[in-house]
Amino acid sequence: MESVIKTYDISREYIEYPSFFKRIRGEGSRIIVAVDNLNISVHRGELFGFLGPNGAGKTTTIKMLSTLLLPTKGTATILGNDILKAPNEVRKRISVVFGGERGLYWRLSGRDNMRIFAELYGLDSSERMDRIDMLLELVGIADRADSKVETYSKGMKQRLHLARGLVHDPDILFLDEPTLGLDPTIAHELRKTIRNLCTREKKTVFLTTHYMFEADELCDRVAIIHRGTLIANDTPENLKRQFGTVTPVTILLRGVVPQVEHVLTSRKGVHYVESGIQDNTTKLKVGLDQDKVCVEDIVSLLEKTHEIISVEQGSPTLEDVFLELTRS
Amino acid sequence: MNPYWISLRRGFISQLQHERADILWGIHAFVEPVFVAFVVIMLYRFVGTSSQDYATYVVFGSGFIGVWAMVLSFGGKSIFQERMQGTLELMFLTPVSLFTFSFGKILSSAATGLVSVAAVLAVGKFVLRLPIHIESPGLFLVSLVMTIVTLSVFGLVLASAYMLTRRVAYFMNLMQYMIYVLGGLLFPISVLPFWVRPISYSLSLTWALDAVRVSVSQNAWESSVFWMDAAMVTFLTAVYFVVAVVLYRYIRKIAVRDGKLSVY
Ligand SMILES: Nc1ncnc2c1ncn2[C@@H]1O[C@H](COP(=O)(O)OP(=O)(O)OP(=O)(O)O)[C@@H](O)[C@H]1O
Ligand SMILES: [Mg+2]
Numbered sequence: 391m392e393s394v395i396k397t398y399d400i401s402r403e404y405i406e407y408p409s410f411f412k413r414i415r416g417e418g419s420r421i422i423v424a425v426d427n428l429n430i431s432v433h434r435g436e437l438f439g440f441l442g443p444n445g446a447g448k449t450t451t452i453k454m455l456s457t458l459l460l461p462t463k464g465t466a467t468i469l470g471n472d473i474l475k476a477p478n479e480v481r482k483r484i485s486v487v488f489g490g491e492r493g494l495y496w497r498l499s500g501r502d503n504m505r506i507f508a509e510l511y512g513l514d515s516s517e518r519m520d521r522i523d524m525l526l527e528l529v530g531i532a533d534r535a536d537s538k539v540e541t542y543s544k545g546m547k548q549r550l551h552l553a554r555g556l557v558h559d560p561d562i563l564f565l566d567e568p569t570l571g572l573d574p575t576i577a578h579e580l581r582k583t584i585r586n587l588c589t590r591e592k593k594t595v596f597l598t599t600h601y602m603f604e605a606d607e608l609c610d611r612v613a614i615i616h617r618g619t620l621i622a623n624d625t626p627e628n629l630k631r632q633f634g635t636v637t638p639v640t641i642l643l644r645g646v647v648p649q650v651e652h653v654l655t656s657r658k659g660v661h662y663v664e665s666g667i668q669d670n671t672t673k674l675k676v677g678l679d680q681d682k683v684c685v686e687d688i689v690s691l692l693e694k695t696h697e698i699i700s701v702e703q704g705s706p707t708l709e710d711v712f713l714e715l716t717r718s
Numbered sequence: 719m720n721p722y723w724i725s726l727r728r729g730f731i732s733q734l735q736h737e738r739a740d741i742l743w744g745i746h747a748f749v750e751p752v753f754v755a756f757v758v759i760m761l762y763r764f765v766g767t768s769s770q771d772y773a774t775y776v777v778f779g780s781g782f783i784g785v786w787a788m789v790l791s792f793g794g795k796s797i798f799q800e801r802m803q804g805t806l807e808l809m810f811l812t813p814v815s816l817f818t819f820s821f822g823k824i825l826s827s828a829a830t831g832l833v834s835v836a837a838v839l840a841v842g843k844f845v846l847r848l849p850i851h852i853e854s855p856g857l858f859l860v861s862l863v864m865t866i867v868t869l870s871v872f873g874l875v876l877a878s879a880y881m882l883t884r885r886v887a888y889f890m891n892l893m894q895y896m897i898y899v900l901g902g903l904l905f906p907i908s909v910l911p912f913w914v915r916p917i918s919y920s921l922s923l924t925w926a927l928d929a930v931r932v933s934v935s936q937n938a939w940e941s942s943v944f945w946m947d948a949a950m951v952t953f954l955t956a957v958y959f960v961v962a963v964v965l966y967r968y969i970r971k972i973a974v975r976d977g978k979l980s981v982y
Contacts, residue, residue: 411741445854450977453977456811457811457974458807458810458811458974458977458979459974459979460974460975461971478813481811481812481813482813484811485811486807486808486811488804491802492803492804493804493805493807493808494803494804494805495732495736495803495805496734496803497735497736497739497740498732498736498739502735506728506732507808507812509724509727509728510725510728510812510813510814510819511811511812512719512721512724512813514719538739554808598922643772
């Protein structure tokens with residue numbers, strides 16, 4: 391399969407100084423390794439999920455791949471063009487969409503925002519109008535296209551971001567947390583739109599998100615990065631099969647039982663215990679490694695002191711895998 | 719279409735759209751210059767100077783206060799704002815030149831500032847009944863255009879300095895008022911202390927304003943002073959332009975090296 395994104399030991403360090411004057415004197419610097427010898431490849435038409443805890447280096451990687459930031463070591467190729475040697479070629483074929491509310495002209499209308507970028511990307515005026523209309527329609531904000539962006543809701547801003555990113559018909563889209571802060575319905579719609587970009591229009595999408603079920607549902611393949619280092623890279627199914635050694639078990643106890651987790655956390659094979667109280671019951675979520683301890687052991691342990699209402703055994707989710715792999 | 723032309727035009731239009739959405743420019747372009755003109759004229763009257771002596775000086779000087787304020791507060795800062803609001807890095811990814819885009823923005827701010835020149839002229843002539851008559855209208859227009867262009871190029875230097883460090887903001891606010899003095903906006907620079915004058919002479923605004931005044935007060939076609947002014951403006955503008963180009967290249971370089979395109 392053709393790799394449209396390929397990185398070669400790409401790395402990025404930041405140097406931080408405690409103050410302006412120390413910077414001038416070059417004193418007290420601290421090196422932050424944001425991305426450390428990353429090697430990944432993404433195929434054409436693939437929806438690639440790039441996951442990792444806060445500060446793992448996801449945004450830094452996207453910035454390097456999109457030529458906004460120079461790597462301190464290594465390089466990458468985008469559609470065969472080296473990001474260091476041919477950044478202009480790379481820029482023409484990609485688009486970067488950052489999540490959140492930055493990156494838009496708030497005082498202008500959605501349509502004017504689109505028009506600015508359509509012009510700067512050199513679309514001629516006849517083609518421009520149609521394309522802008524089509525994209526606003528695609529993301530579903532055509533009816534508010536002429537209102538100022540400052541009157542948009544988060545979801546509308548996010549959809550405008552995506553439409554803006556598509557204006558020059560790029561081959562590769564980098565989406566940095568595109569569903570950040572959206573309600574479930576809108577997030578769902580947006581995911582569908584993103585999915586269609588891959589399947590119908592054969593675009594390659596490189597996406598970061600903190601929502602594991604989203605990555606699971608959406609992505610063909612995911613990579614997990616932790617403190618700048620790649621720790622997993624496979625399809626969500628394979629990852630769950632390979633690393634999903636921890637089974638989530640939900641146990642409901644009658645009554646409010648504080649601090650019950652202490653009984654369990656010290657047990658061998660128990661990876662995590664979370665407890666919550668609702669309507670005079672206590673809900674325990676326990677992560678068990680079934681090679682070491684079975685559900686029955688835990689149940690009989692709890693039964694001695696508490697009344698159990700129900701026990702429910704789930705199958706490992708991508709979130710479980712993520713928590714497992716990124717535990718320090 | 720040529721990408722330089724596209725970005726220049728787009729910068730110009732975007733800035734106009736932003737100004738339309740932000741009424742603050744009315745204060746810079748209208749209220750402030752008219753107010754300053756009024757105060758200064760009252761001062762001249764108080765000390766008993768003949769209006770023949772100060773009319774053109776004050777009217778055009780304070781008119782250009784508006785142009786200058788627009789260049790500084792709208793043009794110069796707008797590039798910095800692009801960085802704050804996260805549009806600068808998106809701009810950076812487009813195939814056009816950030817330099818011409820910025821230039822378009824500042825040029826458009828400066829051009830909007832011409833409102834102040836018209837406003838002060840109207841107030842001076844019709845409200846305060848000052849004796850103002852434009853002797854060489856053709857060259858007056860030429861010198862207006864010259865002033866707009868040279869201030870914009872100067873603004874571009876400031877805009878790039880602004881992108882290098884936020885600390886320039888403090889300096890910029892100070893700068894707004896310093897130019898009133900250094901550029902001879904409200905009184906001739908010949909009254910300034912000797913050591914300050916080199917600074918005045920290195921500002922193209924000083925020469926451009928002189929050209930404006932010469933074209934108002936005499937037949938400028940035959941005035942060697944006018945052509946001298948024009949030559950100095952051209953020369954200094956070229957120098958600023960080169961400085962701006964070098965600074966923009968440098969910024970582009972360090973921005974991707976240090977990851978400063980979106981940090982604020
Ligand atoms: N301009 C910068 N200067 C110094 N350090 C930086 C800079 N940008 C990022 N970092 C550091 O680099 C590391 C990786 O940051 P990055 O933004 O890539 O993380 P991320 O995976 O996108 O996190 P999040 O999920 O919170 O968005 C962090 O430790 C961060 O503090
Ligand atoms: Mg990030």
